[in-house]
Amino acid sequence: MGSNRRYPGALAREIEEAAVRSRPVGLSPEELDEEHFPITRGISVPVQAWIRFHADALIRPDCEAVAYNTRAVQVRWRDRQGHEINVWLPASMVDRRDVPDG
Numbered sequence: 029m030g031s032n033r034r035y036p037g038a039l040a041r042e043i044e045e046a047a048v049r050s051r052p053v054g055l056s057p058e059e060l061d062e063e064h065f066p067i068t069r070g071i072s073v074p075v076q077a078w079i080r081f082h083a084d085a086l087i088r089p090d091c092e093a094v095a096y097n098t099r100a101v102q103v104r105w106r107d108r109q110g111h112e113i114n115v116w117l118p119a120s121m122v123d124r125r126d127v128p129d130g
Contacts, residue, residue, distance in 0.1 A: 051081070051082070052079050052080065052081055052113060052115045053080045053081060053082065053115075054115035054116045054117060055100055055116040055117065055118065059100075060097075060099075060100055060116055061099075062097075065097040065098055065099055065100070066097060067095050067096070067097050067102075068095065068096055068097065069094065069095045072092035072093060072094050072104070073092065073093040073124060074090065074091075074092060074093075074124065074125045074127045075090075075091050075092065075093045075101070075103060075122050075123060075124055075125055076088055076089070076090055076091065076122070076123050076125050077089070077091050077101070077103045077105075077117055077121055077122045077123075078117075078121040078122075079103075079115065079117070079121075089105045090105065090125060091103040091104060091105040091122075092104045092105070093122060094114070096119070098119075099118065099119055100116050100117060100118060100119055101116070101117055101118075101119050101121075101122040102114060102115070102116050102117075103115060103117060103122060
């Protein structure tokens with residue numbers, strides 16, 4: 029990408045990222061299929077997840093798993109601006125992360 033004369037530096041990067049990563053790509057209600065795969069909610073679990081955005085942007089942030097079924101996991105995390113984001117992902121895209129005691 030070229031430089032942005034109107035919004036130089038970090039602000040330009042944030043604007044470009046917002047345009048590319050407007051919303052994560054998650055499972056549709058049909059793919060989640062709650063009728064056949066009931067959802068379990070409970071205490072959140074620390075995880076890392078592969079999160080895909082439109083235009084093929086891909087990140088792997090530290091998240092919390094807040095709900096799941098046998099095929100999918102709902103993860104929650106905060107973006108750089110502090111906005112909370114929730115998305116349902118295939119279970120294969122999510123891994124537990126080790127959190128030190130303390």
